[in-house]
Amino acid sequence: MTQIKVSADRVKELGGGNAVSTINDVARLAGVSIKTVSRVMNNEPNVREETRTKVKDAANLLHYRPNLLARSLAGARSFLIGLLYDNPSSSYVIDLQSGVIARCRESGYHVLSEPQDSLAPDLGRAIASLLATIRLDGVILTPPLCDMAMVLEAVEAAGVPYVRVSPYAYPGRSAQVEMDDSLAAYKMTQHLLSLGHRDIGFVRGHPEHGSSHRRYDGFLQAMSEAGLTPRPDWIKQGFNSFASGVDAAKALFETPTDLPTALFASNDEMAFGIMAYAQQVGIKIPDQVSVVGFDDTPGSTVIWPHLTTIRQPVVDLAYAAADILLSRANGDDDAPVLTRVSRLLPFELVQRDSAKPI
Amino acid sequence: MTQIKVSADRVKELGGGNAVSTINDVARLAGVSIKTVSRVMNNEPNVREETRTKVKDAANLLHYRPNLLARSLAGARSFLIGLLYDNPSSSYVIDLQSGVIARCRESGYHVLSEPQDSLAPDLGRAIASLLATIRLDGVILTPPLCDMAMVLEAVEAAGVPYVRVSPYAYPGRSAQVEMDDSLAAYKMTQHLLSLGHRDIGFVRGHPEHGSSHRRYDGFLQAMSEAGLTPRPDWIKQGFNSFASGVDAAKALFETPTDLPTALFASNDEMAFGIMAYAQQVGIKIPDQVSVVGFDDTPGSTVIWPHLTTIRQPVVDLAYAAADILLSRANGDDDAPVLTRVSRLLPFELVQRDSAKPI
DNA sequence: ACCAAATCTGACAACGCTGTCAAATAAATA
DNA sequence: TATTTATTTGACAGCGTTGTCAGATTTGGT
Numbered sequence: 001m002t003q004i005k006v007s008a009d010r011v012k013e014l015g016g017g018n019a020v021s022t023i024n025d026v027a028r029l030a031g032v033s034i035k036t037v038s039r040v041m042n043n044e045p046n047v048r049e050e051t052r053t054k055v056k057d058a059a060n061l062l063h064y065r066p067n068l069l070a071r072s073l074a075g076a077r078s079f080l081i082g083l084l085y086d087n088p089s090s091s092y093v094i095d096l097q098s099g100v101i102a103r104c105r106e107s108g109y110h111v112l113s114e115p116q117d118s119l120a121p122d123l124g125r126a127i128a129s130l131l132a133t134i135r136l137d138g139v140i141l142t143p144p145l146c147d148m149a150m151v152l153e154a155v156e157a158a159g160v161p162y163v164r165v166s167p168y169a170y171p172g173r174s175a176q177v178e179m180d181d182s183l184a185a186y187k188m189t190q191h192l193l194s195l196g197h198r199d200i201g202f203v204r205g206h207p208e209h210g211s212s213h214r215r216y217d218g219f220l221q222a223m224s225e226a227g228l229t230p231r232p233d234w235i236k237q238g239f240n241s242f243a244s245g246v247d248a249a250k251a252l253f254e255t256p257t258d259l260p261t262a263l264f265a266s267n268d269e270m271a272f273g274i275m276a277y278a279q280q281v282g283i284k285i286p287d288q289v290s291v292v293g294f295d296d297t298p299g300s301t302v303i304w305p306h307l308t309t310i311r312q313p314v315v316d317l318a319y320a321a322a323d324i325l326l327s328r329a330n331g332d333d334d335a336p337v338l339t340r341v342s343r344l345l346p347f348e349l350v351q352r353d354s355a356k357p358i
Numbered sequence: 359m360t361q362i363k364v365s366a367d368r369v370k371e372l373g374g375g376n377a378v379s380t381i382n383d384v385a386r387l388a389g390v391s392i393k394t395v396s397r398v399m400n401n402e403p404n405v406r407e408e409t410r411t412k413v414k415d416a417a418n419l420l421h422y423r424p425n426l427l428a429r430s431l432a433g434a435r436s437f438l439i440g441l442l443y444d445n446p447s448s449s450y451v452i453d454l455q456s457g458v459i460a461r462c463r464e465s466g467y468h469v470l471s472e473p474q475d476s477l478a479p480d481l482g483r484a485i486a487s488l489l490a491t492i493r494l495d496g497v498i499l500t501p502p503l504c505d506m507a508m509v510l511e512a513v514e515a516a517g518v519p520y521v522r523v524s525p526y527a528y529p530g531r532s533a534q535v536e537m538d539d540s541l542a543a544y545k546m547t548q549h550l551l552s553l554g555h556r557d558i559g560f561v562r563g564h565p566e567h568g569s570s571h572r573r574y575d576g577f578l579q580a581m582s583e584a585g586l587t588p589r590p591d592w593i594k595q596g597f598n599s600f601a602s603g604v605d606a607a608k609a610l611f612e613t614p615t616d617l618p619t620a621l622f623a624s625n626d627e628m629a630f631g632i633m634a635y636a637q638q639v640g641i642k643i644p645d646q647v648s649v650v651g652f653d654d655t656p657g658s659t660v661i662w663p664h665l666t667t668i669r670q671p672v673v674d675l676a677y678a679a680a681d682i683l684l685s686r687a688n689g690d691d692d693a694p695v696l697t698r699v700s701r702l703l704p705f706e707l708v709q710r711d712s713a714k715p716i
Numbered sequence: 717a718c719c720a721a722a723t724c725t726g727a728c729a730a731c732g733c734t735g736t737c738a739a740a741t742a743a744a745t746a
Numbered sequence: 747t748a749t750t751t752a753t754t755t756g757a758c759a760g761c762g763t764t765g766t767c768a769g770a771t772t773t774g775g776t
Contacts (some may be wrong), residue, residue, distance in 0.1 A: 020490060020493075020516075022731095022732060022733090023732065023733065024732080032755080032756085033755065033756045033757080034732085034733080034734095034756090035733095035734080035735095035755075035756055035757080035758095036754085036755060036756075038733065038734060039754095039755090042734085045753095046753060046754055046755085047754070047755085048742095048753085048754065048755090051754080051755085063486070063490065064490075065487055065490035065491045066491065066732085066733075067431075067491070067492075067493070067731090067732055067733070068491050068492045069427050069430045069431050069436065069492065069493065069731090069732080069733090070431055070731070070732035070733040070734090070761090071732080071733055071734075072427045072733090072761090073425075073427050073428055073431050073731085073732080073733070073734090073761045073762065073763085074732075074733040074734040074735080074760080074761055075733075075734050075735080075761085076734085076735095078427065090448045090449040090451075090452035090453070090656065091448040091449070093448075093452055094448035094451055094452060095448075097471060098473065101471070101472075101473060110470055110472075110492065111470070111471060112468055112469070112470065113455060113459070113469060113471045114459075114468075115456065115459060128421070129423055132378060132421065132422075132423035133423045133424070133425070133426050134425075134426045134427065134468065135378075135425070135427065158378075242659065242660060269660075272660045275662070276660075276661075276662035279637075279662045280662065298448065298656075298657065299656065299657050299660040299661075301600065302600060302627075302630045302634075302657040302660065302661060303634075303657075303660060303661060304633070304634035304637045304638065380761095380762060380763090381762065381763065382762080390725075390726085391725065391726040391727080392726085392762090392763080392764095393725070393726055393727080393728095393764080393765095394724090394725060394726075396763070396764060397724095397725090399763095400764085403723095404723060404724055404725085405724070405725085406723085406724065406725090406772095409724080409725085424762085424763070425761090425762050425763070426763095427761090427762080427763090428731090428761070428762035428763040428764090429762080429763055429764075430731090430763085431730095431731045431732065431733085431761085431762080431763070431764090432730075432731055432762075432763040432764040432765080433731085433763070433764050433765080434764085434765095
C-alpha cells in the first residue's frame with residue numbers, strides 16, 4: 001500500500017517526461033534501503049530472491065538506470081576506458097574504436113576517444129592531465145603512441161592499467177595484443193612464389209614503424225627459404241604514403257624491358273601508388289606485374305584491379321585489448337598479472353585481382 | 359599544525375608517483391577554503407587577485423586537476439558530449455569525431471563516441487538508457503540517426519540539448535549544421551558545363567538519404583538554366599555503393615558509340631564503381647568520359663585518375679555542432695533559443711584529374 | 717572617522733552512489 | 747528450545763566537487 005502511494009507521489013513529482021529516477025526512488029518504491037537496491041543493481045550476492053525481484057520490478061517500473069558518474073565517484077571504478085590514438089588512417093582508428101566499444105558494451109563500460117598529437121613535446125603532460133582529470137579504469141594505447149616512452153611513463157605514473165596494440169618497442173613492458181606481421185609477410189611472399197613468381201620486388205615501409213621491419217623480415221625469410229636472393233635494385237624504401245609508392249614505382253619501372261614480375265608493398269597505400277603510376281605509364285596490372293599490399297584498407301576494393309593484401313584483424317585486436325582490461329576489472333585478479341598478458345591474433349591473406357600466376 | 363600533519367599524511371599516503379591531489383590538498387596548501395579553490399579553478403569572479411594567484415600556485419605545485427566526475431555529480435554539467443553515429447564511412451565518422459573533439463577540448467569537455475544500430479527496433483530505448491546512465495551535456499546526431507523520429511523523441515524526452523548534422527527530416531525541429539548540397543551539385547554541374555560538356559549523365563544517390571534528392575535537384579537546375587534537358591536514359595538510380603556505381607556504368611556504357619561525355623555521380627563511391635568498370639571495358643577516363651563525384655572521400659586520391667569531387671566540410675560541421683552546444687552550455691542563454699540555430703557551411707569544388715574539357 | 721554598499725570568503729549541505737560494519741533475521745545445530 | 751552460525755539487510759560515512767547563503771572584509775561616500 002505504502003508502495004503504491006509513494007509511487008503515485010513520485011509519478012506526479014516527475015511530471016512531464018523528464019523521468020530521471022534515482023536509487024532513492026527505487027528503494028522507496030520497493031520498500032527497502034538504497035543499499036539493497038545497489039546490491040541488486042550490481043548483481044551482488046546475499047540478497048533474498050524475493051527481495052531481488054521486488055527491487056528489479058521497482059527499477060523497471062521507474063526505468064531506473066544507475067548514474068554512472070555517481071557510481072564512479074563512490075566506487076573504485078569509473079566504467080570508462082580511454083582509447084588513445086594518433087593515426088592518419090581513419091579506417092584503422094574506426095576499426096579499433098569499434099572493437100573496443102563492442103567489448104566495453106558487454107560490461108557496461110563506455111569509451112573516451114582521445115586523439116593525441118604524438119609530435120607534441122608536452123604529450124606526456126597532456127596524458128597525465130587527462131588521467132588526473134578522469135580516473136579511467138584502463139587505457140588502450142595504439143601505434144605510434146604505444147611505442148613512446150613518454151606515453152608509457154605518463155600512464156604508468158598515473159597507475160592506470162593499460163594494454164598496447166601492436167607495439168614494437170619495450171617488449172614485455174605491458175599487456176599487449178598483436179598479429180604476426182612477419183609471418184603474414186612470409187605467407188604473402190610464399191603466395192607470390194606459389195604463383196610462379198621469382199622476380200619479386202619489395203617496397204619497404206616507414207622505417208620508424210616496427211611493423212615495417214617485421215614485414216620486410218618475413219619477405220626475406222620466405223625468399224631465402226625458396227633459395228632466392230632479392231635483387232637489391234628491386235628493393236625500395238618507401239614511407240607508407242601513396243606518393244612514396246609512386247616514387248618507388250618510378251624507379252622500379254624505369255627499364256620496361258627489365259621488370260619484376262611481382263611487387264610486394266609493405267602497405268596498401270604504397271601499393272595504390274604503384275598501381276596508379278603503372279596505369280599512367282601503361283603497365284598492365286596484374287598481366288605484366290602482380291602487385292600485393294598489406295592492411296586491407298577500404299581503398300583496396302575501390303581500386304581496379306582489387307588489391308590482394310593481408311587483412312589485419314584490427315577490430316579483433318581492439319576487442320581483445322579491451323577484454324584484457326575488463327576481465328581484470330571485473331574479476332579479482334591482481335594487477336601485476338596483467339603485465340605479462342599477450343595475445344596473438346590471426347591475420348588473413350585476402351586474394352583479389354591484383355596478383356595472378358606468371 | 360593539523361594542516362601540516364594531515365598534509366604530511368597525505369604525502370606519505372600517496373607514496374610513489376601516484377600523485378592524485380584533491381581540492382582539499384590545494385586548499386590546505388594555499389591556506390584558503392576549498393570553495394575558494396573551486397572559484398579559482400572555474401574562473402569565477404569575486405576572488406581577490408592575490409588570493410587567486412596563491413591558489414593557482416598551490417594548484418600548479420600539486421599538479422592538481424579537478425576531478426571531472428565529482429564536478430559532474432556536484433554541479434549541473436557533466437563535461438561530456440555524446441556523438442551518436444551509424445555510418446559506414448569511416449572517414450566521415452573520424453572527421454566528425456575530430457571536429458567535435460577539437461571544439462570540446464577548447465572548453466575542457468570530453469567526447470563519448472556512441473555508435474548505434476539504426477536498424478535496431480529498440481534504438482529509442484537504447485538511447486534513453488544511455489542518456490539516463492550518463493547525464494550528457496549535449497548530443498550530436500548524425501545521419502542517418504538525425505532523421506529518425508525514434509531517436510529525436512528519445513533525446514528530447516531525456517531533456518538533453520542536441521544538434522543535428524546535415525538533417526533532412528523534421529526541418530526546424532532542432533539546432534542544426536549543414537552544407538548546401540543542392541548548391542554544390544549545381545556548381546559541379548556548371549563546372550562540367552564550363553568544360554564544354556552537354557551530354558551529362560547523373561547517377562542518383564540512395565533514395566532514402568535526403569542529400570541524394572538535393573544533389574539531384576542542383577544538377578537539374580543547372581542543366582535547366584543552361585537550356586539543357588538531361589537524357590532520361592543517362593539518369594540512373596544508384597544506392598551510394600561501389601557496386602551500384604558499377605551497375606549504373608554497365609547500363610550507361612552499353613552502347614560505346616553513344617556515350618555521355620560526362621558523368622556526375624551523387625557520391626564518390628559510385629564514381630569509383632563507374633571508373634573501375636570503365637577501366638575494365640577499356641573506356642578512357644577522362645579522355646572519353648569525364649567522371650565527377652561528391653564527398654571527397656580518401657579513395658578519391660587513391661584511384662587513378664584522381665577524382666574531381668566536392669569536399670564536404672565534415673570536420674567544420676562537427677566543430678560547429680559542438681560549438682552550438684558548448685557556447686550555450688557555458689553562456690547563460692536559454693535553451694529554447696538553441697532550437698532555431700542553424701549554421702550553413704561552405705563546400706569546396708576540388709578539381710582533380712577525372713574531368714577535362716571536351 | 718563612520719556607515720552603507722560592494723566585494724570577498726568559508727561552512728555546510730547536497731549530488732547519487734558504494735564500502736564498511738553492525739544489526740536483524742533466518743537457518744542450522746545441539 | 748536454546749544457542750551458534752550463516753545469511754540478509756540497513757545506517758551511516760564518505761567519494762571530490764559545486765551551490766547556497768551567511769559572515770567577514772574591503773571600499774566608497776560623507
